[in-house]
Amino acid sequence: MSNPGTPLVEIAFRNMDHSPAVEDRVRAQIAKLGQFHDQIIACRVAVEARHRHQHKGHLYHVRIDLTVPNAELVASREPDAHQAHQDVYVAVRDAFAAMRRQLQDFARKQRGNVKLHEPPPHGHIREIAPAADYGMIETSDGREIRFSSASVVDADFAKLEVGDRVWFTEVTSDDGPAASTVHVEGKHHVVG
Incomplete structure (x- = not known):
């Protein structure tokens, strides 16, 4: 014993x-x-x-x-x-x-010293302005994240629509929160 x-x-x-x-x-x-x-x-x-x-x-x-x-x-x-x-x-x-x-x-x-992989932030496109090369994502908690055509991955920026669901990687820019990469959920906006 x-x-x-x-x-x-x-x-x-x-x-x-x-x-x-x-x-x-x-x-x-x-x-x-x-x-x-x-x-x-x-x-x-x-x-x-x-x-x-x-x-x-x-x-x-x-x-x-x-x-x-x-x-x-x-x-x-x-x-x-x-x-x-x-x-x-x-x-x-x-x-x-x-x-x-x-x-x-x-x-x-x-x-708790091991990093847990948190899911990336999600939201939907609130505004899209292809001529001005910018768009705005509204997150589920109401924040606004700016992005440009260079941020969009595997999709055609010009074909994005208000309401499209996205997930993204957030970074801090001189103009505030921005998305360095934006992935469209569900729809496949293939770059043409």
Whole structure:
């Protein structure tokens, strides 16, 4: 039974004898993971020796299953792709490095440090003046965004109509808010 705040740790050796030295290395690596997330619930590590065909010795496979609140993270290092995994300590190091990266990414997402891709702003064309080379978009929140023929992507500026629904990329210009790119929704105003 683990103490509160101490993760449940299970270490299994497969196709090889138990190694106190490898177990100590694994436990040290688990302790280091606590620096990246303070709520590790459980960590299960399997160290497996796989026999190599036509060669002497073994390649080592290490799998880590880490349980944290709201997630289960898995890092697995296959020996076939890593000849260095002829050394069990290298296999352990590489598997824990992969888990550390996953845990850091997960912790950043939990803190909200990952940029979420927000949908681009939408609106409709409120005014269009092809002779003067400008148009105005009214956004759903009532703002007005200016654009020109150079901003329109995959459409013919001269064929745009008041009321056409658009999405755009907003920038700040000397004249106020402007659209650097404007995409027409639904209708395909092919440039001719």
